[in-house]
Amino acid sequence: MNKYRELAASEFPGKSARVIVVSANTGQHRPEAHGCLCWEDVYKLLEARHETLSDPAEHFHIASFLALLRHEGLHPAAPISHQAVAFYPVAWRFPEQLADALTPLAYEEWPLAERYEGRSPKTRWGRLGFELIPAGGPLHWMPGLFVGVILDGRDHLVQNRHTDRVMLNVILDFSVKLHDIYPQLPSYRRLVQQLRERTPHRGWHFYDHLEERPANRHHPLYLETPLLDVLRGTTTMEEQRDAIRGAVCDAIELLQHDHALKALTDEVRHEATLLTEA
Secondary structure, three states, X not given: OHHHHHHHHHHOOOXXXXXXXEEOOHXXXXXXOOEEEEHHHXXXXXXXXXXXXXXXXXHHHHHHHHHHHHHOOOOOOOOOOHHHHHHHHHHOOHHHHHHHHHOHHHHOOOOOOOOEEEEEEEEEOOEEEEEEEXXXXXXXXXXXXXXXXXXXXXXXXXXXXXXXXXXXXEEEEOOHHHOOOHHXXXXXXXXXXXXXXXXXXXXXXXXXXXXXXXXXXXXXXXXXXXXXXXXXXXXXXXXXXXXXXXHHXXXXXXXXXXXXXXXXXXXXXXXXXXXXXO
């Protein structure tokens, strides 16, 4: 972005300039730009303009440019996406490569106040990653932590989120026996409020699925960040693993601030014990 600002300053001295990114998908957008568009947005704007034109020359030039965008697959997505076809030869191994990166991380000692047991990365429920389960609890997810990506959002009811980029997620999971209990707990409400207040500008986005209809009570709370941003600049597997480790540690810090995650786990463990003893 800086080189474009410098170019604008040299070409138009004394005048303000705006840098607008136009790219194939939102994964290429840059937060330091003044504005970002996808080519499909440009296509829609020009198509609407094209229908109102009376000048033959302008009509011809816009029609030609729209044809070029269609040829390059930069128009609104067709059922078989041009980008999917172009990148599949290198992308099909992504799940295998990500599992290789995540496997050692599942068994590390994470900076958590509770003791958690790591479970190997696997693909289920449309997601790929590893789980951290509180040790010694009467139930598995009270809550458990999932670290990884969602490849197919239909099971989690998030299929309409982030349709053109892969997000690194840290998700809180709750056992079904707790679904009518945990949303009412003071510790849960406190954690939700704390994440809502502290997450902006920390590199993570907070998403509360219980605000949706239908809500998914199995997997209610998400911290998410673009995986591509996490991996940007890495060249080796170890560098990529370190980058993921650092990002997840930042998410854990958000969860554990002021002992919020431990307070929730303690309260949920108490409720789960009462359930199993009844």
